[in-house]
Amino acid sequence: MYHSMEALHTILTTPSPHIRTLFHLAQSPPQVLIIEGGSEEARFLTSFAYTLLLSCMSSSRPCYSCDACLSITPYINASQEYASLEKKQKQEHGVAVIIGDVLYLNGKEGVYSKQITSLKKHVSDQPKFKKHIVIIEEFQAIYSIKEIANALLKTMEESSHALFVLTAPERNSLAHTILSRAFILTLPFRTSLSCTVENTWVDALISFLKEGNGWFAKSMSKDGCSSEDVSALVLACTAALCEYRHGTVQSPLAQLFAHYMPPVFLCTQIIQEAEQAFHSHINPLLIADTLATRLYTLLHSSHR
Numbered sequence: 001m002y003h004s005m006e007a008l009h010t011i012l013t014t015p016s017p018h019i020r021t022l023f024h025l026a027q028s029p030p031q032v033l034i035i036e037g038g039s040e041e042a043r044f045l046t047s048f049a050y051t052l053l054l055s056c057m058s059s060s061r062p063c064y065s066c067d068a069c070l071s072i073t074p075y076i077n078a079s080q081e082y083a084s085l086e087k088k089q090k091q092e093h094g095v096a097v098i099i100g101d102v103l104y105l106n107g108k109e110g111v112y113s114k115q116i117t118s119l120k121k122h123v124s125d126q127p128k129f130k131k132h133i134v135i136i137e138e139f140q141a142i143y144s145i146k147e148i149a150n151a152l153l154k155t156m157e158e159s160s161h162a163l164f165v166l167t168a169p170e171r172n173s174l175a176h177t178i179l180s181r182a183f184i185l186t187l188p189f190r191t192s193l194s195c196t197v198e199n200t201w202v203d204a205l206i207s208f209l210k211e212g213n214g215w216f217a218k219s220m221s222k223d224g225c226s227s228e229d230v231s232a233l234v235l236a237c238t239a240a241l242c243e244y245r246h247g248t249v250q251s252p253l254a255q256l257f258a259h260y261m262p263p264v265f266l267c268t269q270i271i272q273e274a275e276q277a278f279h280s281h282i283n284p285l286l287i288a289d290t291l292a293t294r295l296y297t298l299l300h301s302s303h304r
């Protein structure tokens with residue numbers, strides 16, 4: 001995935017309620033912050049924006065030039081230098097990367113006991129700047145591994161001085177034990193995008209979920225389905241699921257969920273798998289067809 005300092009700086013300087021919350025949280029940080037919602041990229045950038053706010057040694061945070069800021073920027077710029085460091089460290093610590101006070105790992109790459117050991121060691125050392133920060137991106141991907149989840153919870157309990165930042169598409173994929181000790185920040189879904197680009201795909205999905213027809217005529221048409229279409233379709237589903245879960249049903253897709261009342265965790269699983277497939281560069285049309293048919297089956301089997 002491509003990240004850059006400019007994108008991160010834009011996030012930090014955009015006046016929005018969740019960024020204001022991020023600044024407030026950095027003043028008196030919770031031990032565990034979960035960032036949900038938005039896109040995977042937005043969650044990644046927000047987790048590092050928060051890390052910069054927590055770590056910067058200057059008064060005008062973040063300054064991007066103090067030693068603490070400079071130790072974090074390689075994660076975001078993903079420079080050549082970072083790539084070789086990542087390769088070296090992954091041999092040493094499993095898939096975790098440690099620079100300065102920050103330990104970063106991506107749940108999608110899997111987590112092994114070797115990493116939990118390096119995580120424990122990392123948080124027990126003296127921090128170089130202010131505090132140890134552990135960032136686990138796409139935490140939902142590893143949370144179901146009981147051994148890992150328990151070891152992580154134990155580490156959290158034993159290292160009250162370290163801060164944990166976890167990202168996940170939505171909180172329902174995480175267990176109560178972790179949610180109960182966390183502050184949850186919900187990023188906005190890209191509604192402006194999902195209202196324009198893919199409306200015809202969302203419309204097609206809605207009528208297919210209702211009537212059971214019309215979808216394949218559209219998906220087989222010569223215009224096909226682009227990766228932007230699928231990205232927007234997945235976002236629309238995620239946003240609708242969020243509305244359904246919070247009982248603030250507005251969009252037509254959320255109204256459909258509310259009508260059929262499918263189990264939230266099964267919906268989450270289907271939508272997450274579509275998102276994962278999207279990031280694994282699987283054929284967009286195949287993802288869209290699978291998403292539509294799985295949702296159709298789920299909705300209609302829950303409604304008997």
Ligand SMILES: [Zn+2]
Pocket residue numbers: 055056057058062063064065066067068069070
């Ligand atoms: Zn700084």
